[in-house]
Amino acid sequence: MVRSGKVRCGHRIVASTMVRSSFACLHVFVYAHKHCNVLESKHATMKTVAIISQKGGAGKTTVAIHLAVAAEQRGLRTAVFDLDPQASATSWSDRRNNPRPAVVAAQPPRLANLLEQAAAQSADLVLIDSAPNADAASLAAARVADLILIPCRPAAFDLDAIGTTLNLATLAGKPAWVVLNAVSPHGKLGEEAAVALRQGGVQVAPLTVHHLVAFAHAVNDGRTAQEYDPKSRAATEVDTLFRWLTKTLDLQTSKRVNVQTRKRANIQTRKRA
Numbered sequence: 620m621v622r623s624g625k626v627r628c629g630h631r632i633v634a635s636t637m638v639r640s641s642f643a644c645l646h647v648f649v650y651a652h653k654h655c656n657v658l659e660s661k662h663a664t665m666k667t668v669a670i671i672s673q674k675g676g677a678g679k680t681t682v683a684i685h686l687a688v689a690a691e692q693r694g695l696r697t698a699v700f701d702l703d704p705q706a707s708a709t710s711w712s713d714r715r716n717n718p719r720p721a722v723v724a725a726q727p728p729r730l731a732n733l734l735e736q737a738a739a740q741s742a743d744l745v746l747i748d749s750a751p752n753a754d755a756a757s758l759a760a761a762r763v764a765d766l767i768l769i770p771c772r773p774a775a776f777d778l779d780a781i782g783t784t785l786n787l788a789t790l791a792g793k794p795a796w797v798v799l800n801a802v803s804p805h806g807k808l809g810e811e812a813a814v815a816l817r818q819g820g821v822q823v824a825p826l827t828v829h830h831l832v833a834f835a836h837a838v839n840d841g842r843t844a845q846e847y848d849p850k851s852r853a854a855t856e857v858d859t860l861f862r863w864l865t866k867t868l869d870l871q872t873s874k875r876v877n878v879q880t881r882k883r884a885n886i887q888t889r890k891r892a
């Protein structure tokens with residue numbers, strides 16, 4: 620059951636008055652940015668994704684590290700920049716028996732420089748994990764990103780708080796997508812939250828990450844759900860999220876072009892030999 624303000628939303632989520640009013644003022648901005656879906660990366664093929672949410676516990680670090688491992692498993696050179704002073708992603712990496720993906724403790728003033736370094740080292744993807752309640756740092760992350768992901772639990776407090784995060788995305792002028800996370804596998808809360816958000820003009824990723832113990836369990840020893848149990852539902856959901864992200868970022872296409880170019884180069888070398 621989800622409650623918001625004085626509006627009680629029972630089996631069906633109706634966008635609460637609070638959520639509605641925040642969305643009403645955001646609508647114009649979100650609409651404007653939705654229709655100028657420009658991916659403005661300074662780096663030719665490297666893509667940068669900022670994962671921001673002003674709400675703690677929304678799933679920023681969980682999404683960042685699972686996407687990073689998914690990318691590495693598909694051959695993309697990936698780095699996670701950890702902007703959170705609590706350093707959850709960095710600690711996860713310390714517990715991990717694998718140097719990939721690279722996890723770098725970062726501060727906002729160093730972001731541009733770190734991105735240059737990542738590009739110079741032929742990184743394909745950088746995921747920026749950010750701290751909650753850190754407007755300036757989250758805005759810095761959003762500004763250098765090609766795309767912003769906003770993990771959000773389908774609960775009233777989280778939905779109410781999403782306006783602040785969407786405002787940051789709007790200020791940064793970057794395309795932003797809400798990813799509904801930790802959705803109960805039972806009931807229709809996730810679907811209903813997605814409908815309410817879309818009605819408010821918010822872009823919601825066409826997939827759901829459910830509340831599954833594998834997501835929390837796997838990270839204890841520095842793994843991710845897809846490494847802990849590749850056949851698990853959590854692994855399948857990460858795969859769906861990753862495939863949607865690569866399509867939205869046109870990331871696989873550029874990688875495929877690289878692979879095809881390399882293949883063509885090999886054929887030409889063999890012909891010449």
Ligand SMILES: Nc1ncnc2c1ncn2[C@@H]1O[C@H](COP(=O)(O)OP(=O)(O)O)[C@@H](O)[C@H]1O
Nearest residue numbers: 675676677678679680681801829830831834835
């Ligand atoms: N989809 C999920 N299923 C189960 N547990 C989750 C899920 N997403 C996040 N969690 C758990 O919720 C807590 C907060 O997630 P975290 O990624 O650290 O959030 P944030 O980085 O936004 O503060 C962690 O204990 C994490 O393991």
Ligand SMILES: [Mg+2]
Nearest residue numbers: 679680703707
């Ligand atoms: Mg975190």
